Amino acid sequence: MITLEKSSEEKIAIVNVTRRGFLQGALSASAFVLCVGKASLLARTAAAGTHPVATPGTPSIDATAFHPSVFLGIQPNGTVLIVAHRTEMGNGVRTSLPRIIADELDADWSRVEVIQGDGDERYGSQDTDGSHSVREFFDTLREAGATARLMLIRAAAQQWGVPEAQCVADPVHIVSHKGSNRTIGYGELAALAAKQPVPKKEELKLKSPSEWRYIGKPAPGYDVTDDCAGKPLFGMDVRVDGMLYAAIAHPPVLGGKVKSVDDSATLKVKGVMQTIPIDPFTPPHHFQPLGGIAVIADNTWSAFKGRDQLKIGWDNGAHASYNSPDYKKQLQETARQPGKVVHTIGDPDAEFSKGAKVIEAEYYAPHLAHASMEPPVAVADVKGEQVTVWSPTQNPQGVQEEIAKKLGLKKENVSCHVTFLGGGFGRKSKPDYAVEAAVLSQKTGKPVKVVWSREDDIKFDYFHSVAAMYIKAAVDDKGLPKAWLQRSVFPSISSTFDKDAVYGSDGEMSLGWDVIPFDVPNFRSENGKAVNHVRIGWLRSVANIYHAFAVQTFANELAYTAGRDPYEYLLALIGPGHTVDVKQPPDVAAKYPYDTTRLRHVAELAATKANWGKKKSGNGWGMGIAVHRSFLTYVASVVEVEVDKSGAVRIPNVYTAVDAGIVANPDMVRSQFQGAAVFGTSLARTGEITATNGVIDQSNFHDYAVARMNDAPVNVDVQIVDSTAPPAGVGEPGVPPFAPALCNAIFAATGKRVRELPLTRNGFA
């Protein structure tokens, strides 16, 4: 087992560290192992089981700063092992990332074995959020594959005593010397390849896109057969010898504390062993447990049943004042007042004062819960100073950090095994439930599995933020805006980390609010103050949801006010195409300029596929369009609706066009955008979390309804732009344009404008 660490003789070394290695004992002694860092190509190699090996051809670097995000091993039997250091939650990373390596390696995909990486800071960031995985690691993965391929070719050339240039990796998994008609397999070359110096980056020959065998080609999920047999180990499925089960009665209001407990009925429940108090958090709540009373039992159901029998008196604290209708009024009131300026173009105030026609509108979107199919769950085993955790987590290093902090241990003493996730959507970036398991394991001295019920999941989520928006525009005689002002107000995710945070962060502003993709000469975006009363967190596409809803609905309103076709008007708003002046880090800006030509193109593709304008809207039938760029990807959605007299909305077709640059696996991209339309349907039609006296009103799928087969879009058509631009995000960008496209379609069909989500608040179902 190989990884990198400092040694006294050499500044950089590769050493055998099997017992705490990355690959969990999977490699045989003479395997060829390569680890590659993300920032630049800093490959290290060695045969497993050998002494520390110097790494020629690379500059002196600080080993502690080396983050080998790619681990690749070739076994003597030819099996290629690739560590997936990112989390699989339906995003397809266990397929798309290894296939990028396998392509440049010219490996036979059927001989690739994917190993899930544990939490380890030496991988660099493992936080699987923000639609980062392919776009951040594409270059590194390719370089890793190409490096290994070159070293295999050099090993073969050396063995045969022929020039390297005469050897090729063809067919897959084999190096051939055509001149002498000799071939040798990758497995046979592994030991010799490991002895080759690591090539410099300039020596690598990456394939041209026309040579790709896997990148850009559709492939089924690596785990699909296991998925269909119920074999993958989800967090909910972890079983450890001697494990106890825990259900926790959390404070009904954020920051609440236990005043009194009567657990006598609980302790009479068969299977219940004891109850244990969990301390309330110290503000800010961050990823700390909420506190409450845990019921420990010898099976899950007894723990749940015992919890139902608890009689707890709560001190609800200050957030018991939280009532959604009042809070909504406050947000809306704030949105009508000048706020903190986010971004300005030209002089909107001067333009507004010229007396042109002004159009204004207010929008509102409620809290949402993630409701991933697998509720939060974790198993922890604390033995003295050592902690082992099995958790469905998007953020394994966060699990390590938070548990270490809570138990007063060192982070490296906490090992986190990442299981499959039954959905994540951002909820499982927050490790509070794993910390609960660790606290209870420490207190019982046994492994403990904390299982959240669906009710726990919905009532104690890190909720997607509620938001109020105000937009006004001054328009010319063609109805096009000369000035545009927009304000959003919402409790920020920052409040999770800073109890005094009241403004949206720069990050939240960059999610569809700091700028708009329209050709408007005078523009200002603002943000107003809001205080949080529940835990606020990321949810698939985050602030883009409410921001795109407001901007794309307003654009549609402007079209109708001008008496113009909404699609034709949207193209006029975008204009011929320009680079939007948006705050991005210089390296991102250079690689991913915000180019509205690409947005215009996806709008044209989606509208053309939808036969936009061929059928007259009205009488309960209509189409709506919306566009949005998020996570560096350009998306257009056209939604077709049929609305009956009772207000029931049917969605026979959705036409989506996406420009995400180069895509690793088009079938996965289709899946993600089909899924995003369903996710968008859920939030637009019924998604709403409310509070009464600080207590969340909803609890399970009967009162927090999500889309089902009979009310989800029937057909979602996904067109993927064939692009050579760098890869961008895929998991989230399908969500933001969906709700405004749907609501714009409903307007086309019925003449009723939806300015507040969900549809059930507007007489639709």
Added chain:
Amino acid sequence: MIHLKVNGSAQTFDGDPEMPLLWYLRDILGLTGTKFGCGMALCGACTVLENGKAIRSCATQVKQVEGHEVTTIEGVATHGPHAVQKAWAEVNVPQCGYCQTGQIMQAISLLSAKPHPSDADIDDEMAGNICRCGTYQRIRAAIKLAAKERA
């Protein structure tokens, strides 16, 4: 003492007879392919077959299946993968995969009652099974493929 058959094997259970079948399968027998999603028969993740027909194991007490034959996802692949499992893989249905075992059990139940289901039959039968990743379009395609392959 409760007697039942699970995936063809005789089982006896002397625990709380009111324990939901779901938790008996998962926590006592270790058959974790059947999933917990809601506990109220609202999402279908826990779907298993009772004498060949789909039921929600989270809302079925062990005593209610006394003497009956229960089949879980672990028991459907008798001679290689079941036709429905094959169709699911062919269409590449799963995203996260968590709900898919329940979806597959429901689809097996549907196809045994209606070998050639219409779109409306599929909607009616499958509407009780939630997929939060949103794979419904592919589920429908996989059911049609399985129906065709079995014909």
